[in-house]
Amino acid sequence: MTKHRVTIREVAHKAQVSQQTVSNVINGTGRMSEQTKKRVQSVITTLGYHSNRPAQMLRTGHSRMIGITVPRFDQPFCSLFCDCVAQYARQRGYGLVVSVFGDNFEETIKETYQLNADGWIFFADATILRRIRHLKQDYPVILAGDYLGDGELDAVMMPNVDASRYATNWLIEHSDGHVGMIGASFDTYEQDAKDPDPIPLRLRHARDRNTDMRLHGYLLALQDHAIQPDWTIIRPVRKLIEAEGERATEMLLQTGDIPSGIICANDALALGALSTLSKHHISVPEQIQVIGFDNTRESHYSSPPLSTVDPYVMQYAQLAVQQLIARIEGSIEEVHVLTTDYRLVERHTTI
Known part of the structure; x- marks a missing residue:
């Protein structure tokens, strides 16, 4: 019955x-x-x-569902961000639908029209989003993932440059100053490692893509201490995942120029770095200090627990959901770029 x-x-x-x-x-x-x-x-x-959502949608024209697209769940940040979005959406009386697009963001755009969400948060990297001809859809869109959309759409961002600069400065001041970085993009590395300018012009004007902005912050911190960049201890990655952190750290150790500290572009890379350092019996933080970025759940439980930049992911999610719901409910305000705060969480991978 x-x-x-x-x-x-x-x-x-x-x-x-x-x-x-x-x-x-x-x-x-x-x-x-x-x-x-x-x-x-x-x-x-x-x-x-x-709630009878089908009946509600017929009556009001709204499903009271919001959507979020993420590339994949192979790094800790995506699941953390989705959880935070779901939590805050629920507080506002909205459900959440998640679409994982892998390498086919264009196909996901088509699928969004079948999923009956009132609006969508597009969380993707800049290179994927720039392949989309029409970011503007028939529903409200908020951009996340550190891509501004040329000022045509609302976006939420982290303080990538400032936070990376602060963390690097902290590490320089708590070591001998020989600090490397893991997390430059390969195209940036290939272009800018040959540039005699301590901060290449392209990076100075970087307004999106977190790897470029976090590298910019790192280079600014070196400049703050009159340290010339040493590109042998700046290692590029293809993806912001643990395996790339392991590989990049292995390449760094093979140079023989081992830094006293490493700034990583995210926690996943930092966790990979810790794995490689452990395999080589290099003590953290006694021999090398490591700082990540994102303050993911996994950073609490690494061995040793990871020091990391906390970009206030819950605030990041709240800003995205808040602005999206405002658009869903009819806001016609000018386009906003909303930025979170940050802090450095000192755990046991730093002294």
Whole structure:
């Protein structure tokens, strides 16, 4: 036998409020006393009420679902970001649908029209997004993943340059100053390693792609201490994943020029670096200090626990969801680029 579906009318009757009040509680809108809100929420839980989303969509034209695209889950940040987006969306009365696009972002754009989300957060790297001819869709879009979209769409960003500069400065001041970096992109490395300018012009004007901006911050910190960049201890990667961190660290050790500290473009690379250093019996932090970027869950549980830049991922998610919902609900404000705060979390891979 099919279970009886509890209606808003039944919730309203039991809570002794209007149906509109119940709707406001469900959708996180309207004004009411905290006591009334808690009473309605209690009745919703007791009766087992669930929103009828198909009917709601037919009635309002909105599904109260938001979507997020991510490239894959082979690095810790993507799952952390999705969890934070889901948590804050739920607080705002929205569900979440996730689309994993791998290397085919164009196909994902087509799929978004089949998934009935009211708006989408596109989390992808700059090279993928630049292949898309039409970032503007028939639904609201927020860009994440450190790509600005040429100022045509809202975007959320991390303070990549400032945070990387701060972390590198900290590491220089807490070591002998011989600090390397893992996480430059290969095209940047091939072009800029030959540039006599300590900070190549292209990097000075980098406005997107986190690897370029974090490398820029690293080079600025070297400049702050009048240190000439040594490109033998700056290692490029193809992807921001653990395996690339292992490979890049192996290449760094093979140069024989071992730095006293390493800044990594994200936590996944840093975890790979720790793995390689451990295999070579190089003590962290006594021989080499390591700092990551993202403050992912995994950074707490590495051995030793990873020091890392915390770019306030929950704030990052909240800004994205908040701006997307504003657009869904009709905001026509000018395009915004929203940036999070940051802090350095000192654990046991630094002294």
